[in-house]
């Protein structure tokens with residue numbers, strides 16, 4: 001059987017079909033005309049492209065066994081638009097709903113794409129920055145950002161220099177010609193904070209390339225430090241990088257070096273599965289369905305603050321973690 005997955009927590013409305021492998025995937029990203037992502041406009045976008053995106057993957061409706069959707073975390077209006085569509089599809093197709101945690105889905109598609117079994121995961125996206133690992137039936141959060149996500153931090157800095165959204169890839173390019181200046185490094189226990197770093201970068205009078213380089217070096221070193229400590233603490237030997245910021249070559253390189261020094265393996269999934277995508281929801285939904293996890297319609301309300309450690313990971317219960 002197949003599972004239809006719908007993702008739309010933030011900027012990307014994306015649908016996919018997953019069977020034994022990925023069968024179909026279609027996405028329609030929302031590109032803000034100016035500035036950052038506006039929640040209501042993103043939801044409007046999702047609603048306006050829903051029919052097109054869903055029909056592209058709805059090729060064999062009779063083989064669909066469940067409709068999975070990202071229940072949270074994410075922007076309220078976007079989540080509501082996607083949940084409404086998912087409920088309607090589940091009723092029309094006469095199949096159950098599966099409510100998927102967006103962060104857990106990033107991790108699961110990353111494991112699927114890389115073949116890693118039990119990694120420490122650095123999940124670095126726009127709104128989220130967390131270091132996770134499987135322990136006793138849940139994805140525990142070893143450390144996370146106390147203020148904004150790493151991607152949003154980069155985007156915010158870019159915006160202050162009138163660079164287009166998303167800023168992450170542009171900063172990566174500019175950083176290639178930069179050299180190091182000192183910026184504030186903030187790791188508190190196992191947690192991270194980026195807003196002081198962004199403010200200092202914005203106020204710096206150094207050349208833009210130098211600020212981009214140093215913003216990356218500082219923010220990424222903070223993430224690598226917490227990942228390394230989680231790796232040592234949990235006694236695992238794999239590091240998986242997921243989330244949109246995972247596309248950054250310098251971040252990949254820094255994690256690779258840390259892993260080599262520790263005798264751990266490092267991997268990052270191919271780009272399609274890094275940022276928000278429907279495949280991760282369809283795949284995680286399929287694994288959950290196979291373990292009997294479905295969501296009654298009357299309990300299918302969105303969960304904007306849904307945390308990964310709230311999910312009981314029953315599909316890995318044979319592993320102690």
Ligand code: ATP
Nearest residue numbers: 010125126127128151166168169244245248275276
């Ligand atoms: P989530 O809901 O999980 O927080 P998201 O909606 O922020 O996800 P993602 O696709 O996971 O979406 O990540 C988008 C972020 O990734 C943006 O902030 C963007 O700037 C950043 N990004 C993309 N490519 C790069 C890159 N090469 N270097 C740094 N950051 C990047």
Ligand code: FE2
Nearest residue numbers: 102125275276
């Ligand atoms: Fe995401």
